[in-house]
Amino acid sequence: MIEQIQQPWPWYIAGIIIGLIVPALLILGNKVFGISSNLRHICAACFPAGINYFKYDWKKESWNLFFVGGIFVGAYMANQFLMTDAPIALSPALQSELAGYGLTNYAYMLPHDLFSFASLFTLRGFIVMVVGGFLVGFGTRYAGGCTSGHSIMGLSNLQWPSLVATICFMVGGFFMANIILPWILSL
């Protein structure tokens, strides 16, 4: 049993559990699944600066900060107690592409050559971490949701605006990953 848990979990197990978060939050307290709202709550709580978008009672939404705190704890527990040392089984096509940019360390979930404090002082590390993070925060709030709020919660509730948003997430991602990112990684 424990050996099985330590192996990477297949997509259908993960998909079923994530899908069940939707009814779990609804039944526990009428809460709608959505993570990027927390970025707004953090701004409203810490740096409201008199901006209308941050003038609301974020404390009423504090359940979501507990939810995100749980994600942090769960990830810590999984990483400490439920992992093997096996590197991630990558597609050979991606491996050979990344090797061309000098990214050859697949031992961790993130490429260590790109995501580290030292890498912040390289042009490509700065773009990936700082510009990328900015776009995640700006884009999700502009779109009114992220993968959880639109792609999973919104689509589960058959909301067509969420389908539009999900298609745009994918179009943006395909364009960046295939057209722009190769250029950034070779900087």
Added chain:
Amino acid sequence: MKKEQQPFWYHLKYAAVGIVFGIVFVKAQIISWFRIQEMFRLQSFHMFGVIGTAVVVGAISVFLIKKFDIKTLDGEKIVIPNKVFDKGQIYGGLLFGFGWALTGACPGPLFAHIGAGFYAVIVVIASAVAGTWTYGYFSEKLPH
């Protein structure tokens, strides 16, 4: 009990759901930058399988909740607000797509990265908060 009077531990049940989510994030490698790159290059079915299955399970759950008028634990009627279309879903969606492919993470996995020990991702979260703040600052001037 009125909502305003709920003590903080009333929210711990949501933390429990979050813990399950965090474990799945790590164990199914959803927080892996590499898995997201494979997804956007159509080199692996994994992430499409995860998101697709989650949507099917979520949709069946919402359907059943509505059909049988299932109530919350406190006996309230379950209400899911509708999403209203505006152009932000297109412009913001594309911008988030760029960020998703760069960082290999949507907002949930960013928090999981810190838990899994990738402390440099604190910079990515800080930048995402700055992006959200910037959106808030300009939100009334942006096309919606």
